[in-house]
């Protein structure tokens with residue numbers, strides 16, 4: 182269903198460059214405490230649809246924020262780069278990196294239950310609580 186689109190972008194200082202195929206029309210915004218603490222606000226991401234080309238890899242810092250995911254950032258300028266599910270190597274890349282934003286569309290919001298009350302997006306989106314998100318992705322028992 183979701184058609185992948187080619188996107189390329191870079192961090193603030195330009196050391197790290199990221200390109201590949203992404204589900205551009207399915208941007209997600211995560212409001213969880215961890216994403217907001219890390220990204221400074223809701224973390225807006227596009228999901229990779231295949232292998233990513235990552236240039237400047239030595240400059241990519243990685244922080245294991247849970248048993249199943251790590252967060253990548255630029256060691257030089259501090260730009261937030263991606264959230265990566267280590268189990269299946271899926272990258273959720275920060276929308277802010279991409280030069281061409283014309284094909285991006287906000288599709289869903291996660292951890293809507295952790296969103297602080299002082300802001301709300303006007304976009305019509307599919308909203309999931311943290312519990313609903315884990316239920317959607319947990320393997321059936």
Ligand SMILES: [Zn+2]
Pocket residue numbers: 192193194195196197255256257258259260
């Ligand atoms: Zn940088």
Ligand SMILES: [Zn+2]
Pocket residue numbers: 211212213214215216217224292
């Ligand atoms: Zn989050």
